[in-house]
Amino acid sequence: MKKIKMMILLLAASVLVLAACGNEDEKTSENTGDQGYKLVNEGKFTFAASGVYKPFSFEEDGKLTGFDIEIGNALAEKMGLEANPVTNPFETILQGLVGNKFDAIIGSMAYTKERAKQADFTEPYYYSGGMIFVAKDNDEITSPEDLDGKKIGVVAQSTYEEPAKELSDDIQYYSSDVVALKDLTVKGRLDAVITADIVGYEAIDNGFEVKEVDKPMWVEQPSIAVNKENPELTKALDQALQEMIDDGTYEKISDKWFGRNLLDIDLEGVELLE
Secondary structure (H helix, E strand, C coil), X not given: CHHHHHHHHXXXXXXXXXXXXXXXXXXXXXXXCXXXXXXXXXXXXXXXXXXXXXXXEEEEXXXXXCHHHHHHHHHHHHCCCEEEEEECCHHHHHHHHHCCCCCEECCCCECCCCHHHCEEEEEECXXXXXXXXXXXXXXXXXXXXXXXXXXXXXXXXXXXXXXXXXXXXXXEEECCHHHHHHHCXXXXXXXXXXXXHXXXXXXXXXXXXXXXXXXXXXXXXXXEEEECCCHHHHHHHHXXXXXXXXXXXXXXXXXXXXXXXXXXXXXXXXXXXX
């Protein structure tokens, strides 16, 4: 009798385990979908940006907006998904992607070989130049060589960090390029900021008393970062991006924010940051 009871208990436990496994498989299948790629939220394309990088991602009237956000929203529409933009500090955004907090990063993250060790990247969705900015009344800094020993502001973990270290030993870290550019006008706080040319020009257009130094030091390739375990999503995003370029959706968004197509650039003879 004891043996029979034990067998019944074992059979019941086995049924529960199989049911649990079935539910887990079903959940994974639902989040994978017919397309073959995985999503952290079923039916939604969840993408991250810093939210403090105007005009690419920022809050306006309590809503996340900007060029990056509109690109992400349009990509979601092309893929038949609901757009779900979220924010994450740039310095930890790659860790968030690897930890499956979101499906992708559409946050002006430039492709580099080092970053490609942690994530997969789509084709570039725009090009921008790395440029030095100083206070408008600063006549001492006219070239990168003049930054030796100067106090340079950069966003932590950005592509501007290493070039800044090569130019000076005094680096000040920020979570927002916009805040760093503002600090250029506070006496004694910063001597220069290295950031994207587009961001600096946007700051100037918004009344910041800053100016560019020389020409861009390089051109970088902001791309969409995707978890390495989700290659089908990378393919789907590349396809959706190409469709946006072909049907004019991309140019419409770019023209709205910048008055030009950010992919329309002559790269011949230009150093691409990798």
